[in-house]
Amino acid sequence: xxxxxxxxxxxxxxxxxxxxEGLLFEARAGKIRYSVAEETDKGSFVxxxxxxxxxxxxELTEREVRIVSRGKMQIFALNPRSGSLIxxxxxxxxxxxxxxxxxxxxxxxxxxxxMKLFPVEVEIxxxxxxxxxxxxxxxxxxxxxxxxxxxxxxLPFGQDLDVGMNSLQSYQxxxxxxxxxxxxxxADGPQHPEMVLQSPLDREEEAVHNLVLTAxxxxxxxxxxxxxxxxxxxxxxxxxxxxxxAQYNVSVPENVPLGTRLLVVNATDPDEGANGEVTYSFxxxxxxxxxxxxxxxxxGEILNKKPLDFEEYEIYPMEIQAQDGAGLMARAKVLxxxxxxxxxxxxxxxxxxxxxxxxxxxxxxxxxxxxxxxxDSEENGHTTCSISENLPFKLEKLVDxxxxxxxxxxxDREFTSGYNITVIVADKGTPAxxxxxxxxxxxxxxxxxxxxxxxxxxxxxxxxxxxxxxxIFSMIAHDLDSNENARVTYSLTxxxxxxVPVSSYFSINSDTGVLYALRSFDFEQFRDLQLSVTARDNxxxxxxxxxxxxxxxxxxxxxxxxxxxxxxxxxxSTGVELAPRSAEPGYLVTKVVAVDRDSGQNAWLSYHVLxxxxxGLFSVGVHTGEVRTTRVLQDRDAFKQSLVVAVQxxxxxxxxxxxTLTVAIADSIPEVLADLGSVKTxxxxxxxxxxxxxxxxxxxxxxxxxxxxxxxxxxxLRRWHISRLLQARNRGLAxxxxxxxxxxxxxxxxxxxxxxxxxxxxxxxxxxxxxPQPNYADTLISPNSxxxxxxxxxxxxLLEDKQETFPQVNSL
Numbered sequence: 001x002x003x004x005x006x007x008x009x010x011x012x013x014x015x016x017x018x019x020x021e022g023l024l025f026e027a028r029a030g031k032i033r034y035s036v037a038e039e040t041d042k043g044s045f046v047x048x049x050x051x052x053x054x055x056x057x058x059e060l061t062e063r064e065v066r067i068v069s070r071g072k073m074q075i076f077a078l079n080p081r082s083g084s085l086i087x088x089x090x091x092x093x094x095x096x097x098x099x100x101x102x103x104x105x106x107x108x109x110x111x112x113x114x115m116k117l118f119p120v121e122v123e124i125x126x127x128x129x130x131x132x133x134x135x136x137x138x139x140x141x142x143x144x145x146x147x148x149x150x151x152x153x154x155l156p157f158g159q160d161l162d163v164g165m166n167s168l169q170s171y172q173x174x175x176x177x178x179x180x181x182x183x184x185x186x187a188d189g190p191q192h193p194e195m196v197l198q199s200p201l202d203r204e205e206e207a208v209h210n211l212v213l214t215a216x217x218x219x220x221x222x223x224x225x226x227x228x229x230x231x232x233x234x235x236x237x238x239x240x241x242x243x244x245x246a247q248y249n250v251s252v253p254e255n256v257p258l259g260t261r262l263l264v265v266n267a268t269d270p271d272e273g274a275n276g277e278v279t280y281s282f283x284x285x286x287x288x289x290x291x292x293x294x295x296x297x298x299x300g301e302i303l304n305k306k307p308l309d310f311e312e313y314e315i316y317p318m319e320i321q322a323q324d325g326a327g328l329m330a331r332a333k334v335l336x337x338x339x340x341x342x343x344x345x346x347x348x349x350x351x352x353x354x355x356x357x358x359x360x361x362x363x364x365x366x367x368x369x370x371x372x373x374x375x376d377s378e379e380n381g382h383t384t385c386s387i388s389e390n391l392p393f394k395l396e397k398l399v400d401x402x403x404x405x406x407x408x409x410x411x412d413r414e415f416t417s418g419y420n421i422t423v424i425v426a427d428k429g430t431p432a433x434x435x436x437x438x439x440x441x442x443x444x445x446x447x448x449x450x451x452x453x454x455x456x457x458x459x460x461x462x463x464x465x466x467x468x469x470x471x472i473f474s475m476i477a478h479d480l481d482s483n484e485n486a487r488v489t490y491s492l493t494x495x496x497x498x499x500v501p502v503s504s505y506f507s508i509n510s511d512t513g514v515l516y517a518l519r520s521f522d523f524e525q526f527r528d529l530q531l532s533v534t535a536r537d538n539x540x541x542x543x544x545x546x547x548x549x550x551x552x553x554x555x556x557x558x559x560x561x562x563x564x565x566x567x568x569x570x571x572x573s574t575g576v577e578l579a580p581r582s583a584e585p586g587y588l589v590t591k592v593v594a595v596d597r598d599s600g601q602n603a604w605l606s607y608h609v610l611x612x613x614x615x616g617l618f619s620v621g622v623h624t625g626e627v628r629t630t631r632v633l634q635d636r637d638a639f640k641q642s643l644v645v646a647v648q649x650x651x652x653x654x655x656x657x658x659x660t661l662t663v664a665i666a667d668s669i670p671e672v673l674a675d676l677g678s679v680k681t682x683x684x685x686x687x688x689x690x691x692x693x694x695x696x697x698x699x700x701x702x703x704x705x706x707x708x709x710x711x712x713x714x715x716x717l718r719r720w721h722i723s724r725l726l727q728a729r730n731r732g733l734a735x736x737x738x739x740x741x742x743x744x745x746x747x748x749x750x751x752x753x754x755x756x757x758x759x760x761x762x763x764x765x766x767x768x769x770x771x772p773q774p775n776y777a778d779t780l781i782s783p784n785s786x787x788x789x790x791x792x793x794x795x796x797x798l799l800e801d802k803q804e805t806f807p808q809v810n811s812l
Contacts, residue, residue, distance in 0.1 A: 032109075034085065035123040038093035043086050046076060046122060049109065050083025053118065057083030064112035068351055070373055075105060076122065085120075093124045094161040101163055108400070112352050115369045117402065128166040128219025132158040134227040135287065139213075141195075141229060142327020145203045146236040152182065153195040154331065157284055158215030158225055165218035174212040179231070181213070195229070203233040232327070240328035241267040241278045243320075251337040254310040262293075265300040267322035267330055274325030283321035283331055293318065293336075302334065310340040311375050342380040342429025347373045348437050351402075356442040356483060359413035367393065368405040368439055372425045380429035388422045395423075405439070413443040447485035447539025451477035453547040460515075463554045464523040472506075475513045475547065477535035485539040488513075493532035493546060502531060515549070523555040524597055557602040557651020563659045565593040577663045579641075581633045589618065589663055592625035594647040602651035610658060611644035618663070620645055627661065639665055 034047035050057050055065070061080045069075075075096075077088040097103035103124040108117040134156050141153060160168040171193040173181035178199050184192045193213065209231040216224040243265065250263045269276040280300045282290055292306045293316070300320070308316075316336040323329045353368040374381040385395055385403055392411060396404040405421070419441045426434035453475060460473040479486040490513040495502045507516050513535070529551040536544035566577075577590040596603035607625040612618060614637060619630045627643065641663040648656035 031119045031121055033121045033123070035125055036087065036091070037125045037127055038091045039127055039129055040087055040091065042089050043079075046085040046087060048083060049078065049085040049120075053109065053111075055083065057081060063114070066110055066112065067107055068110045068117065068371070069107040070347075070349075070371075076107070085122075091124060093126050094130065096124060099161060099163055099167075110351060110369075115352055115366055115404065117398075117400065119400075126163050126166055128162055128217060128221075128223060130161040130166075131223040132160040132168045132215040132217050132225040134158050134213075134215065134225060135285070135290075136227065138228045138230060141231045142234050143197070143201060143231055144236045144326055144328070145201045145233050147197055147201060149197055149200060151197045153197070154329075155193040155195055155213055155229070156227065157190055157192055158227075159286075160215075160217050160223075162217065162219065167217055168215050169218040170216050172214045172216070174214075176209060176211055178209060179211060201233045207233050209233070234326050236326075239269055239271045239275070239324075241269045241322040241324050241330045243267045243322060243330055243332040245332060247333040247335065248320075249335050249337070251339055252304075252308065253339045253341050254308045255341045255343055256304060256308060258305065258307065259303055262302050262304060262336060263334070265302070265320050265322075265332060265334065267300070267332070269324045269328075271324060271326070275328075277325045278322050279324075281321050281323070283319045285318045289313075289316050289318055292316065295320065302336075308338050310338045310377070311344070314338055340377045340380055342376055342427065342431070342433060344375040344380075345433040346383045346425045346427050346435050347375075348423065348425050348435050349373075350437065350439070353439060355440060356444045357407075357411065359411050359443050359445070361407065361411070363407050363409050365407045366404055367407065367421075367441060370395075370403040370405060370423060372401045372403070374427050376427065376429060380427055382428045383425050384428075385423065385425045387424070391419060391421060393419075393421060411443050413445055416443065418442045442483070444483055445481060445485065447481055447537065447541070447543060449480040449485075450543035450545050451479045451488045451535040451537050452545055453477050453535065455547070457548040457550065459550045459552070461552050461554055462517065462521060464521050464556050465558050466517050466520055468517065468519055470517050472515045472517055472551065473549065474515070475533055475535075475549070477513070477545065477547075479537050481537065481539065485537055487538040488535050489538065491534050491536070493534055495530075495532060497526075497529060505529070506531065508533065521553050523553050523599070524559075526553050528552050555599045555602055557598055557649060557653070557655060559597040559602075560655035561594045561596045561605055561647040561649055561657045563592065563594045563647060563657055566590065566659065566661065577627075577661060579629065579633065579663050579665050580667045581635070581637075581665055582667060583629050583633055585629055585631050587629045589627045589629065590661065591627065592620065592645050592647065592659060592661075594625065594657065596649050598649065598651065602649055604650040606648055606650070608646050608648065609643065610646040611642075613642040614638065617641060618643055627663075633665055637665055641665065 032047070032049070032052050036044065036046045050060055053065075055063070057080065059065070060078055060083055065078065067074070067076060067078060074088050075091060077086055078084075079086050093103050096105065103126070105122045105124060106119065108119055110117055136156060139156065143151075143153070155171075158168050158171070160166070168191070171181060171183055171191070173179065173193075173195065178197060178201060180196050180198050182194045182196050184194060186192050195211075195213075211229040211231065213227040213229055214224050215227075216222050244267070245265075248263055248265055252260070252262055256262075265280060267278050267280070269278050279297045280295055281297060282293075282295055292304060292308070294303045294305045295301070296303075300322075314337070316338070318334045318336070319331055320334055321329055321331050349371040351369040351371050354366070357365060357367070370385070372383050372385055374383050383401070385397075387393060387395060387405070392407060392409045393405055394408045396406055398404060405423070421439040421441060422436055423439065424434055424436045426432050458473065458475060462472050466472075475490070477488050477490070479488055489510045490508050491510060492502055492506060492508055497505055503518075505518055507518055508514065509516070513533075515531075515533075531549040531551065532546055533549055534544055534546050536542050579587065579589045583589075592607055594605055594607075596605060605625075606622050607620045608622070609618065609620050616630060617633075617637065618627055618641070620627055625645075625647070627645070643661040643663060644658055645661060646656050646658045648654050
């Protein structure tokens with residue numbers, strides 16, 4: 001049973017208004033009548049029900065006005081916008097009222113807020129939508145040739161489901177010299193057509209006569225149906241069949257089993273042979289009745305092949321025709337009276353019900369409006385209604401089998417918080433049938449308990465790079481109240497995170513308390529977040545409580561290692577590290593320096609040789625990144641060695657980066673220059689200016705070498721001067737925090753200065769030479785990395801001096 005909470009308010013200021021409206025509705029309590037034609041479209045206007053009830057159209061919705069009907073199909077509906085009564089679908093008058101002269105549909109209008117009923121009666125006006133029809137399409141009639149003139153032959157009458165002028169009005173028989181049509185007005189209403197023999201028949205002259213009987217109604221336009229009549233002339237048969245009774249009557253209970261023999265009709269014919277053989281058939285019987293009964297054509301037994309229903313038909317009328325072999329006929333009327341049996345239990349409808357009521361409501365408060373109906377008749381249809389004993393409720397009888405269930409005294413929630421009321425309706429049949437229904441009533445409390453969380457504060461973890469819209473955490477607050485007073489909604493307390501409203505980062509489901517992330521969080525930007533969640537009930541006034549939530553962002557391996565040294569020169573030249581041919585095994589050629597923005601194991605780096613032009617010549621420290629020689633350099637070793645070093649973190653999955661190192665094997669700068677100069681750029685042998693180009697190239701190399709020597713001498717002097725300044729400012733780097741180079745494993749990254757770089761161009765290829773010095777310092781400083789990565793903080797003047805002195809400095 002659908003339960004809907006209905007709140008009652010007892011404001012004394014509305015007492016006079018309610019009294020006035022009650023008097024107004026009592027004044028209009030008379031039956032409201034409308035009329036509508038059948039077959040009208042759905043939504044057609046029937047009447048202004050709002051005006052007739054003295055209401056405005058919008059009050060139909062506010063007062064929950066609706067139609068209450070016992071019918072199986074809802075025929076009419078209310079239009080809440082216009083306040084009018086409209087059709088809810090196609091209306092078929094013949095289906096509702098059969099051929100009754102007056103077709104009335106009765107129902108009640110319920111004002112739910114007042115629980116008052118107003119009877120409405122709508123007359124369904126017939127239209128000419130049915131064509132007259134005969135039960136048979138063809139009629140076979142056998143007539144003896146000695147039949148006397150003036151003999152009347154009853155013909156089947158047509159049936160028209162319409163009424164009044166739209167019903168069947170006239171018959172017409174096709175022209176024939178032997179037959180004419182006479183219509184007799186029956187005592188029971190319908191016209192009975194008869195075919196009259198006007199002239200003697202002669203079988204030898206004409207054995208078969210074909211006629212057409214037309215039945216027409218009085219509608220506009222006129223509708224008509226036809227019956228084809230075949231008259232077969234036979235030899236003489238001077239005795240027609242005769243029934244033992246002109247009318248047969250039988251009374252049977254409606255619950256008689258299927259196939260029961262209800263009665264037997266009997267007709268006799270004194271003729272001999274085929275002229276005396278009688279057969280039985282239904283004549284002029286309603287098609288619905290013909291579907292219920294079965295007639296044995298030889299014995300005249302009438303059986304029921306479908307159940308009888310007193311509520312549908314109290315008397316089943318039918319006409320039986322007896323015909324002998326020569327075609328002579330006789331008819332008798334049969335009336336089957338159905339006796340009512342108590343086979344329908346009372347029906348109970350809860351039209352309106354209140355499922356919750358405050359404990360301070362006064363006695364006489366209406367809890368439910370109940371309607372009782374029994375389809376049976378007389379004592380079988382008389383009902384009594386009662387409720388369970390020892391309950392603080394009672395039933396008040398209204399009109400038209402309606403009851404009010406009201407409180408008998410003030411309810412006490414502390415004594416009983418709810419009631420299960422059983423309503424029983426029973427009829428007075430033998431045996432008596434009954435129906436019961438249950439109404440659950442809850443005694444409600446006031447809102448005196450705020451929502452409470454099980455904990456004073458919560459902690460939750462969220463991995464970084466979380467998907468947007470992912471649920472993070474769920475909090476549930478409990479309220480000791482009931483119903484709406486215990487309905488808790490959740491919201492985030494207005495606050496900001498780094499100057500941005502917290503609602504831009506998170507949202508919370510107001511019903512379930514599930515917290516969702518509106519954006520993806522970065523561990524490098526957010527480490528922990530502080531939120532405050534408010535739980536508020538739906539009482540009046542509402543009560544609330546707050547709880548704090550600490551969200552900790554967990555790091556994920558989402559940053560690949562970043563190589564700080566060696567760096568790719570800005571002029572697209574290839575950086576070159578120098579290794580003397582006299583280097584011993586383990587000679588430190590250079591060092592790959594890399595960092596990872598992640599933390600913990602995700603920032604723990606390892607170094608590996610990925611590819612080398614001379615495998616086995618160099619090795620890389622797994623944890624230090626130092627590139628050292630593994631054996632003695634030999635003359636057969638190529639001057640230029642290429643080495644690809646991969647740096648990989650220990651995250652899941654691991655991320656990596658690679659750098660390509662170029663190592664020049666030479667003992668002195670002139671040797672390096674000579675080796676670089678010996679690398680010639682291939683030219684086209686067909687070029688006519690080959691000699692000129694060679695001369696220009698030699699001159700250019702000479703000029704570059706001379707300029708290099710001059711610059712080298714200047715740099716040497718400048719370096720000597722800078723080294724003096726570095727010793728004086730060494731204290732400026734003492735405060736650099738070590739946390740920039742320490743991961744969770746506690747291994748501190750160490751740095752080593754190698755050499756300044758000298759850029760040199762030989763031929764059309766760019767190379768960058770790095771010359772190691774006899775002594776090594778502890779730190780390499782790169783002004784580019786200091787400006788962009790902010791890993792070291794050194795005094796700006798010192799960085800500017802280094803930038804002016806060295807073309808490129810590589811550091812961690």
